[in-house]
Amino acid sequence: MPELPEVETVRRTLEPxxxxxxxxxxxxxxxxxxxxxxxxxxxxxxxxxTITGLRxxxxxxxxxxxxxQSILAHLGMTGRLRIVPASEPRVPHTHVVIGLGARDLRxxxxxxxxxxDVVERATESxxxxxxxxxPDPITDGLDPEALHALARTKRTxxxxxxxxxxxxxGVGNIYASEALWRAQLRPTLRTHKLTAKTTKxxxxxxxxxLRRAIENNGTSLRDFVDADGSAGSNWEYLWVYDRLDKPCxxxxxxxxxxxxxxxxxxxxPTCQAA
DNA sequence: ATCACGACCTGGAGGC
DNA sequence: TGCCTCCAGGTCGTGA
Numbered sequence: 039m040p041e042l043p044e045v046e047t048v049r050r051t052l053e054p055x056x057x058x059x060x061x062x063x064x065x066x067x068x069x070x071x072x073x074x075x076x077x078x079x080x081x082x083x084x085x086x087x088t089i090t091g092l093r094x095x096x097x098x099x100x101x102x103x104x105x106x107q108s109i110l111a112h113l114g115m116t117g118r119l120r121i122v123p124a125s126e127p128r129v130p131h132t133h134v135v136i137g138l139g140a141r142d143l144r145x146x147x148x149x150x151x152x153x154x155d156v157v158e159r160a161t162e163s164x165x166x167x168x169x170x171x172x173p174d175p176i177t178d179g180l181d182p183e184a185l186h187a188l189a190r191t192k193r194t195x196x197x198x199x200x201x202x203x204x205x206x207x208g209v210g211n212i213y214a215s216e217a218l219w220r221a222q223l224r225p226t227l228r229t230h231k232l233t234a235k236t237t238k239x240x241x242x243x244x245x246x247x248l249r250r251a252i253e254n255n256g257t258s259l260r261d262f263v264d265a266d267g268s269a270g271s272n273w274e275y276l277w278v279y280d281r282l283d284k285p286c287x288x289x290x291x292x293x294x295x296x297x298x299x300x301x302x303x304x305x306x307p308t309c310q311a312a
Numbered sequence: 313a314t315c316a317c318g319a320c321c322t323g324g325a326g327g328c
Numbered sequence: 329t330g331c332c333t334c335c336a337g338g339t340c341g342t343g344a
Contacts, residue, residue: 041337113337113338115338116336211337301338
């Protein structure tokens with residue numbers, strides 16, 4: 039579900055939690071991604087700490103505290119972070135509850151593909167989840183020459199390339215299709231065929247697609263909501279994703295769907311010819 | 313070493 | 329109504 043724009047939307051709607059003091063911690067006891075359980079003892083050790091900031095890198099969210107530790111969260115496919123009154127009943131699949139006085143910060147994740155951890159800020163860049171991440175296209179920017187050089191060393195497709203979190207952090211399956219349509223590149227194009235010019239166009243397309251989605255508070259195709267429970271509106275603005283047989287907004291050809299590496303890809307067979 | 317695939321989970325949608 | 333199959337925004341380990 040959540041790609042960079044959705045995580046950024048969550049980050050922004052969590053900002054009212056800055057300044058709040060952690061009053062309690064609870065976990066369901068069930069494992070999340072790879073069966074790993076959120077670290078209840080480390081979370082309980084943060085009782086009394088104050089939340090001082092919220093950062094995002096790619097699809098990862100970091101909640102900083104006034105201690106040397108930060109809380110690391112990844113929403114997987116169905117993860118949600120919500121701020122709700124502490125009196126509100128827990129919905130099914132609630133896996134972490136961090137009490138903030140009268141409010142709770144709750145992590146809810148039906149499929150349990152998400153991640154939740156406590157990290158030492160001083161060494162966070164060595165954390166397995168963060169160590170291999172590429173640059174964040176919004177906060178770090180993307181260097182055309184570096185990306186072009188990397189593309190030339192690979193034999194994979196351009197779609198797999200931009201989905202690789204070690205290359206670019208934050209692009210997921212929806213925005214990969216959208217960015218490739220915007221850049222007019224065939225998803226199956228091999229990366230070593232990218233030129234300096236098409237690499238630049240690809241970077242511009244990725245950034246435009248992500249920025250536009252952030253402006254629209256993310257894409258809610260099925261069940262994405264922000265920390266206040268609101269759905270994003272970017273689904274209204276998708277050019278190709280989930281638009282099988284609908285007209286291409288550029289040339290009116292029917293949008294096609296193909297499966298690459300087990301993931302659905304939507305594209306225009308006419309104007310994504312390169 | 314690189315790349316593509318299946319597995320990990322649950323729920324919703326659609327067909328019969 | 330109910331059962332069955334398929335599909336889903338992510339990531340990792342496996343085996344080719």
